[in-house]
Amino acid sequence: MASAETFDLILKNGLIIDPANARSGPGDLAVRDGRIAAVQGSIPDAKGKTVIDVSGCIVTPGLIDMHCHICQKLPVSSDTLRCVDADAHMPQQGVTTAVDAGTCGWRDFFNFKEEVIDKAKVRILAFVNIAAGGMLSMETEREPANFHSRIAAELAAAFPDIAVGIKTAHYRPEPPFTEHYPAWTSVDKALEAAELCGLPAMFDVWPAPGRSYEDLLLKKMRPGDIHTHVFARHIPVLEADGHIAPYVLEAREKGILFDLGHGAGSFSFRNAIPAGRQGFFPDTISTDLYTDNIAGPAIGLTHVMSKFLSMGLPLDDVIARTTVKPAAAIGHPELGTLNTGSCADITVLKLHEGSCGYTDSEGKRFSGNKKLECIAAIREGRFLYNPGGLGLPQWDEPR
Template sequence: MKDYILINGTVYDPETRRLEKRDIAVSGGVIADARTVADKPGTEVFDLREAVITPGLIDMHCHIYPMCGVMDKTRTLPTIDGEAHMFSNGVTTAVDAGTCGCRDFFDFKERFIDHSKLRILAFVNIAYGGMADLATELEPENFFPDTAAAIAREIPEVVGIKTAHYHVGRPFDERHPAWASVEAAVTAGELAAKPVMADVQPYLPGRSYEELILKKLRSGDIHTHVYAQQFPILDKKGKVQDFMWQARKRGVVFDLGHGAGSFWFRNAVPAFDQGFCPDTLSTDLYLDNINGPVFGLLNVMSKYLNIGMPLEEVLYRTTARPAEILGRKELASIKPGSTADLAVLNIREGKFGFSDSGHARMDGDKMLECSLTIRNGEIVYNPMALGMPDWKNAPQSYWKAPGVIKL
């Protein structure tokens, strides 16, 4: 494993939530003191004077476990390849939001989580088949709080319980109480001492959004898709509803969860202008939205940069804040000794357009792009060929890059 020192960049420190000019070093897979690494023979030096260096980004909501042919039997649906789709966005920790229930969780762990260079964490679905077997999300007989909680306690990569899609295609009745999935998820969350992430369609008879965020969810629980068209976060005059502020005050967390259908500028921008920001920016990435309107976490972050959120706040909501909500503060650390997960970002300036999930466009002049991702001390994404010698000087066989390589 090589040692690296990244010099002259602007570093985002999640402890101070500030950007500052400083060097940062990686040695033996962990963050190291730049002064001690600088003199070590063989250390690679990257001059990153135009770049911002941040702890590796955390995508709080995506879908990785395969949903093979269950929702649409004509094709394989539609989750992402974690490493292929996340490292290029500077993401080193991806959180699968309930694709998998307790029935398949060991398969998820053994075939994907344990073999991925990307750190994969997950909310286990309260329905035993998860979204991979969507029909199980509709029937309370498939909710097993004890088993979900046991998995959440025993498997270190499980960060909470997910409930979603308990609404499709039929009214509530005695066998299908309106809050069955949320209540089962909260029971599991209490047993496991972990948060619940809820994707709940509001305003079906017997179930309102206010009740979800003011009564059903606990402090630390997460409502995802907060800026979707269907959530009445603004009143008829466009003012952020009082119950949103009340819910935030009682500790409910609001996740963006962009997705193909869940982020509307028409809700998000007026809310931002009134000071109501998402706790976490996340993609809800799956294959059907990866070519738009989501593209990846950097596109979601760029939307907020152009809406007017300062870069420090955009980075806070994709590093320190999700780490805190997940109870894993160490995931967003650049202290010496921390796991070396880093992303190097550049801000392009020009004319750009951004799309939401409601076929609307926002113009902007800034776009984030990733020029290097380091995961666990290893370079895993390197589109600028940093550290490599010019091909004219490269030896025919083994080569090693000397000196400072400028970005």
Template sequence: MIGNRFPKAARPLLIKGARPIGFDKAFDQPIDILIGTDGRIAEVGGAIVAGDEARTLDAKGAWMSPGWTDIHVHVWYGGTDISLKPTQCGAAHGVTTMVDAGSAGEANFHGLREFIIEPARENIYAFLNLGSIGLVACNRVSELIDMRSIDIDRTIATVEANRDVIVGLKVRASHVITGGWDLTPVKLGKKLSRILKLPIMVHVGEPPPLYDDVLGLLTEGDIVTHCFNGKAGGSILEDEDLYRLAEQAAARGIVLDVGHGGASFSFDVAKAALERGLPPKTISTDLHNRSLDGAVWDMATTMSKLLSLGMKMEDVVTASTTAPRRAIGLAADGLLETGKPAEFTLFDVVDADVTVKDSQGATSTLHRMFEPRHAILGAEPIVAHRYVPPARGGDEPHACPHCGWKS
């Protein structure tokens, strides 16, 4: 793993009055955190005096969690026709670690690494697409037509040469991708994941293959993304047998990931699963240029949707921080100990009246919202905010005030 790659800062950073949440150590009152110029925690205490050389960030009682970690985004900007820039879904919106979910395959992963992962201020990892071309022309040119789409030797070699950033394999198991190829790509991906000793993330969607059959192939540590999709034939709400299979999969350690996206999250399905005791293990956005201004918006809004459906705040935080870190093999314990890299998100939970949609177009009004304030990457505090999509029907492009991107 590349770990945290924060550049050396000119001055230490003192965060004052933050309320920790989501860490393995409990705190009963706000704390101060001193971060050295090397980006590591120098001191944690009740009232730290750092001296004039340190910059001070007054958290004003905001919550501080481990850095928000989104394990399903598409940020191979310029390399695929759906990808965003990392700045559009990263630190400016409270997210410190992102995982690109299969935008690149073995044939073009070098570009994702050189032009996106390495220059980014956030930590970016990747699931390597089983299909060699990745999502170059997503859904217009399938990456998994037949065996000519897969080069097993080159895929293995690409993973071995990039184990510091590749955290698993990605397979899209849906008839709109694979036609009648059914389970074969999932079986091949699972075989390679065993060889490489990495998890596989499987996109479940319109059958075939059946969501039921996909679950039967997966083992502990593998990830099902779009777990609460509302698609006909693939929804755990409409099929009691499938629901029980999903429960059994979660019990044996398969990670159920939200993967909201533009077509893959249903309020009704998620609410029913939560009421029956089947929460997602991880919360992710599946942000891309077709979902940003549509149903998703950002990580904070996605977290707020799960909060509104009945997840406890602490569980939402865990599913957005340490749980996804564990899912991709990153350290998730002792993140507030002296000497550890400083990677945090400062946020508030505020009263709101915001109307949002799921991927099926159903609307809901959120009355409590996660509001990111700062992303902390080493000794650098980055002002963060929720993404607000442009008003429909307006003629002027919407510009994000922090990342500068215009929609």
């Protein structure tokens, strides 16, 4: 006789927020064989092998950190960006998919895949840096001779399950631009590579005389390309009178995407709060996590999400910016959703209300009133993070 236990896992009585399906309300969620099997008002306990009551918690698709740095590599040279360990730092912040934002160039990508991506429990996707050495040897990001659009494109095309786009960063933050160092060369090469492999490009570019933010957004970037570090102090999202620059709104209208990329030096309340008050928030909320910001001010994705909740962005909108929106931006619509049949990546959160403080990259403080806590992170039906022992037997139960 067939077992009555139809599902491997049922999460009961949660507040289910699944912006991909415009769902936001109480309900139960069931998992079978690593996939979402049902999301509905009520699922009988008898149908689950493991049944967990998540009353008072929020159940969302597994969170996606759209911009972080997890390409660990030894030996570390003096100009290597020091990365974090994805399994150590992502699940406790609710992240089941971590997108490395171009730490690695084509030169080291195979090693990154073999040594980090293939061995991690967290799903890792990656932008490929247009510079040969990426941020593992940042001097290559500053030298046009190291930008190889055809090689970067072919590498991205060779790993379609991992590579999600092309990245350029850290190229000549200051003029002068010369014949040897043209103002736009890293942008142009990244765009060329992105065209060749049919993926978006992500830009970390310092505006400078001869290389304006307006021109980057309106003359260079294509719909679906991503500008990251949107609320960094050096990004002129606001005009002198405090209003959002009209060309920023025009770019959004055109389909240009804006990513937060908090980082150690790329999040300023002086930009973020006035922009938010005018209704301008990033399309995707991400940490830009690396070792220099993990103890603050970025800390992790739920911490960064909590800043936006406290700044007044509604909960469902914050969840959308860490689930369905990044999934769409990186061309993986099968992620960031609780669609029946999709992989069972699930995050369980608790929202705490009460006074709390947050910091930014300029050493400034903001008084908040909301804080998210990660209760559990599940990838394909298996717990990556479960500090409270959800679903486990009590210690004194007979074996």
